[in-house]
Amino acid sequence: MLDKKKLIEENKKCVFEIFVLGFLPCDDYYCMDDEGNKNENTVVAVHSDEFKSFSELERFTRSVYCQAEADRLLYGEGGKALYCDKDGALCTDVALHGGRGYYVDWDNYAINDLAQGAEACDFEVVTTEENVFNGSVKEIRLPFKAILENGEWKLAKLVY
Numbered sequence: 001m002l003d004k005k006k007l008i009e010e011n012k013k014c015v016f017e018i019f020v021l022g023f024l025p026c027d028d029y030y031c032m033d034d035e036g037n038k039n040e041n042t043v044v045a046v047h048s049d050e051f052k053s054f055s056e057l058e059r060f061t062r063s064v065y066c067q068a069e070a071d072r073l074l075y076g077e078g079g080k081a082l083y084c085d086k087d088g089a090l091c092t093d094v095a096l097h098g099g100r101g102y103y104v105d106w107d108n109y110a111i112n113d114l115a116q117g118a119e120a121c122d123f124e125v126v127t128t129e130e131n132v133f134n135g136s137v138k139e140i141r142l143p144f145k146a147i148l149e150n151g152e153w154k155l156a157k158l159v160y
Helices: 004-019 054-064 067-075
Strands: 043-045 083-086 089-093 110-116 120-130 137-149 152-155
Touching: 004 054, 004 110, 004 120, 004 137, 004 152, 043 083, 054 067, 054 083, 054 089, 054 152
Parallel strands: none
Antiparallel strands: 043 089, 083 089, 110 120, 120 137, 137 152
């Protein structure tokens, strides 16, 4: 059975805590050595109570997203992966961490069904976004597509 709310909340977690706006906690974020010089190695260990290994992060990601999107999130594009397995440890490349403003309200949203088939479902999240320049708030619609893959409903794309 398709649980849209669960998939939306897991997508939200991926956006805010793992892949887009926030990242799993890690060592030595600024990549400095003991003398305060920039370290050329930007791959550092992740310290997460929830994801102790890359395989645990991979299992979670693959439970939320279809194979193609999970592969993109886990292994990157052009060989640039945000997370990796290094000698059995979950690591992240802090050079790929980025910051950006984001003002979408994920705490108060509605779900609208658009189309439902046996193996695909289109729906949208209706919420608001604040314009930080003038303080106005407008309604926005974020499109989601869930597909049935190996008997489980998964999102086709990370949505933010």
